[in-house]
């Protein structure tokens with residue numbers, strides 16, 4: 001560890017540089033010295049150091065200025081300020097600016113070694129935190145991007161995704177909120193010939209018109225107050241990749257015209273610009289709105305609709321594919337079990353019954369949230385009715401005595417039917433009985449479709 005740790009000492013006093021360098025070298029560190037801030041910065045251009053010791057008082061560029069220039073270049077650099085006894089206040093100020101510690105002249109050799117041990121420990125901890133954060137982000141991204149395809153309707157959606165992937169034609173994805181439109185857009189990109197290209201997503205509903213305009217098309221420096229730098233827009237960033245415009249039903253007529261032109265001409269102007277910018281991307285749009293109705297109400301342009309809706313893909317709501325519920329629930333359970341470190345084996349039959357009997361107005365997103373919450377409050381090894389009481393306000397766990405075999409059978413048949421969208425053949429297959437037996441049981445127990 002020490003041998004690979006590189007330290008730079010910056011001080012205009014040669015004797016200090018020599019003394020520190022000799023001391024740290026003896027402790028096994030690689031040390032270099034610089035006699036001024038300018039010299040140090042020039043050397044950092046070539047290769048970065050792990051730890052810097054900067055004298056606060058230096059002619060030309062002082063230690064404080066060098067500290068902020070170093071932090072700009074290398075935000076994770078560990079910096080120790082060297083100060084004379086009288087100027088500890090300045091050292092404290094430097095720590096507010098990002099220095100990790102300070103050292104007082106004259107040096108106590110033991111203090112030097114201890115200080116370096118402390119700095120190395122802090123550095124190791126920071127790196128560990130960073131690695132953990134990256135792991136967590138990967139984990140969240142895996143939840144975000146792993147798509148469960150189980151029910152027949154979702155298998156059809158996936159077959160279409162594979163079919164349309166290689167084409168460059170614009171796709172319009174429709175479906176209620178939370179059905180997985182974002183996930184489907186990413187899946188299309190993964191199946192496309194541009195899977196290595198960028199995937200640039202914009203939520204059009206979340207931004208005001210002027211912000212959306214500069215977000216999409218970019219702007220030139222000085223185009224408006226606050227435009228201090230020229231900025232590339234999302235259309236430009238999506239070049240050779242995919243542009244995903246979520247909540248497309250929310251954009252204004254003016255913006256629809258600008259986008260229509262950009263799509264047709266494959267070029268556009270940045271806000272405040274006069275030079276056309278070229279960009280070629282595949283457009284995927286999504287909405288939970290009924291665009292034909294918006295067109296009838298003159299709230300959406302018909303020409304723009306035809307331009308973005310060359311291929312349309314409709315994602316059914318979760319209540320129309322309830323057989324996905326247990327599989328999705330299991331998928332989310334695995335994820336949250338891993339995240340929380342809790343030991344949970346699965347769902348009770350009753351829990352599955354409750355999950356599949358629910359209407360899921362918030363679709364898959366709501367299911368994910370419900371499972372997350374159930375995992376948090378779970379006490380036993382299984383997610384049961386207790387963990388899902390909030391799904392059904394009438395349910396009262398205290399009164400949920402042991403069920404009779406008959407009740408269990410009714411619940412289970414009900415759940416299987418709901419999970420298969422009341423398709424008798426599929427439900428019978430899932431239950432492991434033949435259709436006529438299932439019909440008989442439905443009649444005997446007077447099970448009715450809600």
Ligand SMILES: Nc1ncnc2c1ncn2[C@@H]1O[C@H](COP(=O)(O)OP(=O)(O)OP(=O)(O)O)[C@@H](O)[C@H]1O
Pocket residue numbers: 143144145146147148149175176177178179180181182183184246288328331364365368
């Ligand atoms: N088939 C699926 N498999 C696994 N997770 C899914 C599936 N469908 C949706 N999800 C998850 O449900 C959540 C909501 O999905 P997503 O954001 O894609 O929905 P949306 O239709 O784009 O919603 P909105 O209209 O609100 O933007 C996400 O966490 C997503 O990962």
